[in-house]
Amino acid sequence: MKVVVISGSPRRSGKTQVIMKYVFEYAKSKNIDTKFINLSEGQIEYYRGSEEEYNVHTKNAANDIMDADVWLIGSPIYNSFFSSALKNLFEYINYKKTEGKVAGMVILASGNIGFVDVQTLITQLLSYFRVITNPKAVFLTTESISGNTISDDEAKKRLRELVDDTLKIATKLSYD
Numbered sequence: 001m002k003v004v005v006i007s008g009s010p011r012r013s014g015k016t017q018v019i020m021k022y023v024f025e026y027a028k029s030k031n032i033d034t035k036f037i038n039l040s041e042g043q044i045e046y047y048r049g050s051e052e053e054y055n056v057h058t059k060n061a062a063n064d065i066m067d068a069d070v071w072l073i074g075s076p077i078y079n080s081f082f083s084s085a086l087k088n089l090f091e092y093i094n095y096k097k098t099e100g101k102v103a104g105m106v107i108l109a110s111g112n113i114g115f116v117d118v119q120t121l122i123t124q125l126l127s128y129f130r131v132i133t134n135p136k137a138v139f140l141t142t143e144s145i146s147g148n149t150i151s152d153d154e155a156k157k158r159l160r161e162l163v164d165d166t167l168k169i170a171t172k173l174s175y176d
Contacts, residue, residue, distance in 0.1 A: 001031055001033065001069045001070060001167070001170060001171070001174070002033045002034075002035075002067055002068040002069050002070070003027050003031050003033065003034040003035070003068055003069070003070040003071075003072065003167070004034070004035050004036075004037060004064050004065055004068035004070070004071055004072070005020055005023050005024040005027055005034065005035070005036045005037070005072045005074075006020070006037045006039070006065070006071065006072070006073045006074065006086070006089070007019075007020035007021070007036070007037070007038045007039060007040065007074050008039055008073060008074055008075035008076070008082065008083045008085060008086030008089070009039060009040055009074075009075070009076045009083055009085065009108075010039050010040055010042070010083060010084075010085035011040055011076075012040050012042075014040050014076065015076070015108060015142050015145045016040075016074050016075065016076045016106075016108050017038055017040050017074075018145050018148055018149065018150065019074055019106055019108060019140060019145070019150060019155075019159065020036070020038070020072075020074040020106065021036070021038075022150055022156065022159060023072050023074065023106065023159055023162075023163060024036040024072075026159065026160050026163050027072060027163045027167075030163060030164070030167060031070075031167065035064045035068070037061045037064065037065070037089070039083070039085045039086065039089065043055070043057035043058070043061075044057060044058050044061055044085070044088070044089055045058045046088055047088055047091035047092060054092075058092065061089065061092070062089075062092035062093060065089075065092075065093055065098075066093060066094060066097040066098060068101065069101055069102065069170050069174070070101065070102050070103070070104075070166055070167060070170045071101060071102070071103040071104075071126075071131065072103070072104050072105075072106075072162070072163060072166060073086070073103055073104070073105045073106070073122065074105070074106040074107075074108065075105070075106075075107055075108070075118065075122065076107075076108045076109070077107060077108065077109040077110075077114050077115070077118050080114050080117060080118070081118065081121060082107075082118050082121055082122050082125075087125070090125060090129070093129060095128060095129045095130065098129040098130060098131055099129075099130035099131075100130065100131075100132065100173065101129075101130075101131045101132070101170075102131065102132045102133075102134065102166055102169050102170040102173060103126050103131050103132070103133050103134065103166070104133075104134040104136075104137070104138075104162045104163065104165070104166030105119065105122055105123075105133070105134070105137045105138070106137065106138045106140065106159065106162065107119060107122075107137055107138070107139050107140070108140050108141070108142065109139070109140075109141055109142070110141065110142050111141060112139075112141060115137075115139040119137045119139075132169065132173065134162065134165055134166045134169055136161075136162065136165060137162075138155075138158045138159055138162045140152075140155050140158075
């Protein structure tokens, strides 16, 4: 099974990447064929149309997403929405190559507000791609992060459960 972990924040010092690096390391311990796309590295170009030529990082990220069986997506909440960098990344994805994939999501906010709204928006986006979404998203606040580590053990447990549950859903679907 191929897994891709996506950190959807464009901020270089963003807390989303701290969480998603943890998710990546845990997912990789469960499934060796796991790749990490970190939008804060600034290598993904802005989408300018299908006829344009894009750099190798952008092409590789799009191919990694389309090739993966499982997507583990993390996004911060910006202005009651998921990050525009994440939306930009999905402009490169061909919906004809994504049907039946499975996704889990992590949503990060500075306070306890807007989680379900953003979960709904990401789920709607994934529905366009015909991706099956794990209904148990993980909602975290920035308080669960201290420096460059997750300081909340309960948050770590919930992130591991998200990975395990999403991989389990994908495994069950692959037998059908």
